[in-house]
Amino acid sequence: xxxxxxxxEMDLVYRRPDTLxxxxxxxxxxxGHGVTHKILMEVVDELGIQEQTVGVAPVGxxxxxxxxxxxxxQEAAHGRASAVATGIKRILPDRFVFSYQGDGxxxxxxxGETIHTVNRGENILVVFINNAIYGMTGGQMAxxxxxxxxxxxxxxGRESQVMGFPLKITDLVAQLPGAYYVTRxxxxxxxxxxxxxxxxxxxxxxxxxxxxxxxxxxxxxxxxGWKMTPVEANEWMEKNMFPAYPLGDLKVPK
Amino acid sequence: MALRLRTGNQMIAQxxxxxxxxxFAGYPITPATGIxxxxxxxxxxxxxxxxxxPDEISAVAYCIGASMRGVKAMTATSxxxxxxxxxxxxxxxxxxxxxxxxxxxxxxxxxxxxxQGAQGDVLLAEFAVSGGYTLPILSxxxxxxxxxxxxxxxxxxxxxxxxxxxxxxxxVGMTAERVDDDLLRxxxxxxxxxxxxxxxxxxxxxxxxxxxxxFDCVQEIPAFTPVGGEMKVTATGSAHNKQGKLQKNSPETLxxxxxxxxxxxxRENDLVKVDADIQNGAKILVMSYGITxxxxxxxxxxxxxxxxxxxxLGIQSLFPVPSRTITESLQGVGRVVxxxxxxxxxxxxxxxxxxxGARVLGVNKIGSLxxxxxxxxxxxx
Numbered sequence: 001x002x003x004x005x006x007x008x009e010m011d012l013v014y015r016r017p018d019t020l021x022x023x024x025x026x027x028x029x030x031x032g033h034g035v036t037h038k039i040l041m042e043v044v045d046e047l048g049i050q051e052q053t054v055g056v057a058p059v060g061x062x063x064x065x066x067x068x069x070x071x072x073x074q075e076a077a078h079g080r081a082s083a084v085a086t087g088i089k090r091i092l093p094d095r096f097v098f099s100y101q102g103d104g105x106x107x108x109x110x111x112g113e114t115i116h117t118v119n120r121g122e123n124i125l126v127v128f129i130n131n132a133i134y135g136m137t138g139g140q141m142a143x144x145x146x147x148x149x150x151x152x153x154x155x156x157g158r159e160s161q162v163m164g165f166p167l168k169i170t171d172l173v174a175q176l177p178g179a180y181y182v183t184r185x186x187x188x189x190x191x192x193x194x195x196x197x198x199x200x201x202x203x204x205x206x207x208x209x210x211x212x213x214x215x216x217x218x219x220x221x222x223x224x225g226w227k228m229t230p231v232e233a234n235e236w237m238e239k240n241m242f243p244a245y246p247l248g249d250l251k252v253p254k
Numbered sequence: 255m256a257l258r259l260r261t262g263n264q265m266i267a268q269x270x271x272x273x274x275x276x277x278f279a280g281y282p283i284t285p286a287t288g289i290x291x292x293x294x295x296x297x298x299x300x301x302x303x304x305x306x307x308p309d310e311i312s313a314v315a316y317c318i319g320a321s322m323r324g325v326k327a328m329t330a331t332s333x334x335x336x337x338x339x340x341x342x343x344x345x346x347x348x349x350x351x352x353x354x355x356x357x358x359x360x361x362x363x364x365x366x367x368x369x370q371g372a373q374g375d376v377l378l379a380e381f382a383v384s385g386g387y388t389l390p391i392l393s394x395x396x397x398x399x400x401x402x403x404x405x406x407x408x409x410x411x412x413x414x415x416x417x418x419x420x421x422x423x424x425x426v427g428m429t430a431e432r433v434d435d436d437l438l439r440x441x442x443x444x445x446x447x448x449x450x451x452x453x454x455x456x457x458x459x460x461x462x463x464x465x466x467x468x469f470d471c472v473q474e475i476p477a478f479t480p481v482g483g484e485m486k487v488t489a490t491g492s493a494h495n496k497q498g499k500l501q502k503n504s505p506e507t508l509x510x511x512x513x514x515x516x517x518x519x520x521r522e523n524d525l526v527k528v529d530a531d532i533q534n535g536a537k538i539l540v541m542s543y544g545i546t547x548x549x550x551x552x553x554x555x556x557x558x559x560x561x562x563x564x565x566x567l568g569i570q571s572l573f574p575v576p577s578r579t580i581t582e583s584l585q586g587v588g589r590v591v592x593x594x595x596x597x598x599x600x601x602x603x604x605x606x607x608x609x610x611g612a613r614v615l616g617v618n619k620i621g622s623l624x625x626x627x628x629x630x631x632x633x634x635x
Contacts, residue, residue: 140282
């Protein structure tokens with residue numbers, strides 16, 4: 001990819017921060033991962049902590065996060081990102097450590113790690129992308145899949161009698177004393193993006209205080225898995241995902 | 255002829271349903287998801303239960319619970335999921351719970367290559383059990399064999415009261431190929447021997463007359479008693495006596511542990527499933543399994559065209575090792591070629607000791623399929 005040199009007489013309004021690599025993203029059109037990567041890395045850039053930031057990626061669509069986030073990144077085994085982040089943070093307590101996980105990774109196979117990481121009040125940021133589906137393996141039911149939602153493993157829609165209820169793990173961890181800042185955001189509109197970015201800034205600033213885990217859920221979409229166009233997916237998300245997963249702060253520092 | 259285009263994964267699911275499997279639990283993982291998906295779609299219509307689990311640890315444990323009631327159960331996974339399942343697989347060995355696990359291999363270690371085939375899990379699967387207890391392993395090389403061997407896997411697991419691994423791989427599992435419906439033998443798997451109450455009355459709380467694992471000689475397979483049935487059942491993953499009660503070092507417990515291996519070892523000559531094409535006077539024997547045995551077959555055909563006398567042995571029952579069959583195939587053979595898609599020659603290291611001093615050559619590669627030419631070169635060298 002080629003970078004363009006901006007003529008000096010023009011005002012520079014926006015540029016790609018150094019915290020984002022030039023690698024074209026592999027995410028599907030309309031997917032929320034790209035925007036979330038971008039604002040998280042913009043915050044790292046604005047706070048000037050690129051050299052002090054370490055991230056842990058999951059198994060799932062964002063397994064390739066290290067290709068795009070220009071900080072130290074490791075992919076952990078499926079579900080174990082927050083546990084690996086714990087080890088890193090305990091050895092390097094002055095670094096900014098985050099895990100970045102999807103709903104399958106964080107709320108299914110990694111539920112135990114998630115709950116105990118927050119319960120210990122690990123001073124890390126947990127980023128949780130909730131799009132209610134397993135994207136990478138072809139659209140299977142996730143713990144956060146909505147009732148009635150059709151996926152490849154709930155061909156007639158999710159039924160609570162058989163498949164249980166959408167797991168609101170963010171509400172769950174907000175109850176834990178180890179949680180310092182818990183919020184639920186989205187990245188589907190300019191307003192939402194600004195709010196989400198502010199949440200990332202708070203969370204990384206709070207990490208300096210050593211007060212506990214910051215947990216940010218991004219309610220996101222999966223146009224490919226939901227079998228919708230990007231626009232339809234965002235409309236469907238507003239109509240169905242937001243009532244089940246209302247945006248806003250769940251726990252803020254007193 | 256009734257030809258259909260089917261993947262190996264679909265044929266494993268179809269074979270399982272025909273074998274009478276009525277419980278499936280899975281977790282999404284490439285390249286095994288096709289089995290999960292087909293079972294979710296098909297099993298409820300057969301009166302069975304198909305469940306999504308939050309991880310592979312739960313998936314295999316759900317299956318053990320169902321099997322303890324007497325229902326034939328299966329799960330499917332790939333290398334990373336198998337790693338999580340091994341604790342419960344050992345539990346199933348210890349509690350003599352029938353279970354079939356389809357392990358569709360991908361390139362490892364760890365997350366490895368989700369969409370890259372490999373044959374790297376053969377020893378990881380076999381030696382997952384502490385103490386080296388034999389875990390029967392069947393390995394299909396075509397969609398048709400996926401069907402046949404799945405049914406056989408259920409028969410073995412039921413009759414031997416043991417978990418059985420169906421070792422497939424990404425190429426066999428995800429490639430669609432022609433399957434002739436007429437060739438799908440109208441057979442089903444055999445069922446486990448269930449305990450019957452001769453007196454017809456309830457015999458709760460009479461452990462002296464009946465134990466969950468009662469046998470007279472170590473090779474015997476104890477009759478199965480379902481949980482929730484008329485007999486009181488106890489089972490434990492801890493070392494136990496014949497009643498399934500924890501006991502550490504008693505002679506009876508050691509006898510039960512010996513029995514876990516002997517029940518399989520004693521029948522190993524009945525548990526042989528090979529695709530043999532032996533040529534009289536052959537000086538070379540080509541051995542392979544899984545997807546690579548297809549390349550090996552082509553290489554053998556080409557060698558014969560070129561006037562080289564060569565025998566072929568495709569091994570479908572990898573464990574217990576069909577040692578007698580291997581030895582018999584070695585008549586007059588001076589050189590053995592073993593082809594498999596891993597670098598160290600995992601299965602070769604196991605069968606080498608059965609090759610009676612013949613020179614054993616490996617054809618090994620990862621990252622792409624082993625071609626007939628790769629094997630042909632080894633035959634001609």
